[in-house]
Amino acid sequence: MASNSINLDGPAFRHIPAGVKAKLRPIAIEKIQAIYDWVENECIPREPVMEAQVQARKWAMPPLMKELREKAKAKGLFNLFLPNTFKESPAGLTNLEYGCCAELLGRTYWAAQTVNCHAPDTGNMELLAKYANDEQKKRWLQPLLDGTTLSGYSMTEPSVATSDATNVSIRITKKGDTYVINGRKLYANCLWNKDLSFYILMGLSDPENPDQWARHSMLIVPADTPGITQVRNLTVLGYDWAPEGHGEYVYENVVVPKENLILGEGRAFEIAQGRLGGGRIHHCMRLLGQAERALELAVMRAKDPRFKPRGKLIGDFDSNIERIAQMRLNLDAMRFIVYNAAETIDLVGPKAGRQAIAQCKILVPVGVEKLVSECMQMFGGQGVTQHTPLPTLWAYARWARLADGPDSSHRHQVGRDELKKAPAITERHQTYNRRAKEFAEQYGEKILMMPEDSL
Ligand SMILES: Cc1cc2nc3c(=O)[nH]c(=O)nc-3n(C[C@H](O)[C@H](O)[C@H](O)COP(=O)(O)OP(=O)(O)OC[C@H]3O[C@@H](n4cnc5c(N)ncnc54)[C@H](O)[C@@H]3O)c2cc1C
Numbered sequence: 001m002a003s004n005s006i007n008l009d010g011p012a013f014r015h016i017p018a019g020v021k022a023k024l025r026p027i028a029i030e031k032i033q034a035i036y037d038w039v040e041n042e043c044i045p046r047e048p049v050m051e052a053q054v055q056a057r058k059w060a061m062p063p064l065m066k067e068l069r070e071k072a073k074a075k076g077l078f079n080l081f082l083p084n085t086f087k088e089s090p091a092g093l094t095n096l097e098y099g100c101c102a103e104l105l106g107r108t109y110w111a112a113q114t115v116n117c118h119a120p121d122t123g124n125m126e127l128l129a130k131y132a133n134d135e136q137k138k139r140w141l142q143p144l145l146d147g148t149t150l151s152g153y154s155m156t157e158p159s160v161a162t163s164d165a166t167n168v169s170i171r172i173t174k175k176g177d178t179y180v181i182n183g184r185k186l187y188a189n190c191l192w193n194k195d196l197s198f199y200i201l202m203g204l205s206d207p208e209n210p211d212q213w214a215r216h217s218m219l220i221v222p223a224d225t226p227g228i229t230q231v232r233n234l235t236v237l238g239y240d241w242a243p244e245g246h247g248e249y250v251y252e253n254v255v256v257p258k259e260n261l262i263l264g265e266g267r268a269f270e271i272a273q274g275r276l277g278g279g280r281i282h283h284c285m286r287l288l289g290q291a292e293r294a295l296e297l298a299v300m301r302a303k304d305p306r307f308k309p310r311g312k313l314i315g316d317f318d319s320n321i322e323r324i325a326q327m328r329l330n331l332d333a334m335r336f337i338v339y340n341a342a343e344t345i346d347l348v349g350p351k352a353g354r355q356a357i358a359q360c361k362i363l364v365p366v367g368v369e370k371l372v373s374e375c376m377q378m379f380g381g382q383g384v385t386q387h388t389p390l391p392t393l394w395a396y397a398r399w400a401r402l403a404d405g406p407d408s409s410h411r412h413q414v415g416r417d418e419l420k421k422a423p424a425i426t427e428r429h430q431t432y433n434r435r436a437k438e439f440a441e442q443y444g445e446k447i448l449m450m451p452e453d454s455l
Helices: 026-057 063-074 095-105 121-131 134-146 268-275 278-302 318-352 354-384 390-399 407-419 422-443
Strands: 150-154 171-175 178-186 196-204 216-222 228-233 247-257
Touching: 026 063, 026 095, 095 278, 095 318, 121 134, 121 150, 121 196, 121 268, 121 278, 134 150, 178 196, 178 216, 196 268, 216 247, 216 268, 278 318, 278 354, 278 390, 318 354, 354 390, 354 407
Parallel strands: 150 196, 171 196
Antiparallel strands: 171 178, 178 247, 196 216, 228 247
């Protein structure tokens, strides 16, 4: 499809702010349109069939998902999340450009997987592309890029505060040409899913190291390694999230070859930092699409002639007109926050852009959670049942406040960074006061000053 034949005022681009639209390159315009067509025509109308297949098989990839993945790959829609900074990037999109695609993918929960842009494989692919050696890339990265396998990321533990990953305590012990793992893990995809082939696991390899940032290592652990027991699949907000799921594990003398060590012993933090590039805000990008979907449902219900409390359409009550307006304004404001974070990563990288990332991770999940909740309210009793996708949309927004690190720790970081400005701010205000005194003397005015010691 030639990008100059695509209508930039069409529905695929409807919500993209003019300033962002102006920056989109022809390849991005093509991919955004193609993703829009894909989600609208191939995914959303198949939602009930996908749900029926998941319920029938639970812990295996549904045949429909396999079929759609093959089709999407053939259409050149795979792996668009990999930004132009990777040589493996298929289309060389920027994070900002991918953000426009990801929002559209968010319109149905599983659409991202049809185009191989789903967590945690996206983060793992970025990690392996960045830090794995050639042999590891061939064996573990390539099948993920090809979409022939799935992976998990295993950091969280049940008995420590993992949001501070220096607490990670599962033991990795070197033994000859192998590493032996003992301990417990929480989350990371469910082992019952036979399409899952490996975990990237973070563990404690050198507890005595005086440098707390050099005590941990990352290993590739094949899912069929003896000694891994899945205690249960965790339900999240009551859902089992099959077929990926979220497991709880015991590792007992799990042996992996030394070739499965990523980058080097003690380098887990270096890797973990690098893993979290654009991937950190993919959930927020998709949540915008989820929120648009929820708002559409509320608008539809508000104008549905079958529902007339007190003889009026739900959307004819002033309170609901205002509610709809507020949701639209909040959603558009959240979009600016997401796009700003994506563009900041493109321009200065995730480290220098951490404030923009934090802003996004703090404000968007909680904002979408509230928005979906309001939409449920307008929908009445059916809004919290399986009659609408609203409960799953709400659950996604709620758990996104925790996944990849809780919003509280981002808030903590933003607050600390703000407080670090105190000395410079104080100095500036002392200068104001000194100058105010000088001006007062110059104009012969008697002024009320701050106490002398604040000068
Ligand atoms: C749906 C879902 C999927 C997940 N997938 C994965 C996965 O694939 N792999 C994986 O390893 N993990 C995964 N997780 C786990 C998630 O990353 C952790 O739950 C999260 O990082 C918090 O760690 P914790 O549970 O150990 O909580 P803790 O570290 O114990 O924190 C508990 C609470 O303490 C408070 N807190 C923490 N730090 C601060 C702070 N600095 N300031 C103020 N308050 C603070 C917060 O309220 C926080 O929620 C997933 C979680 C969810 C919900």
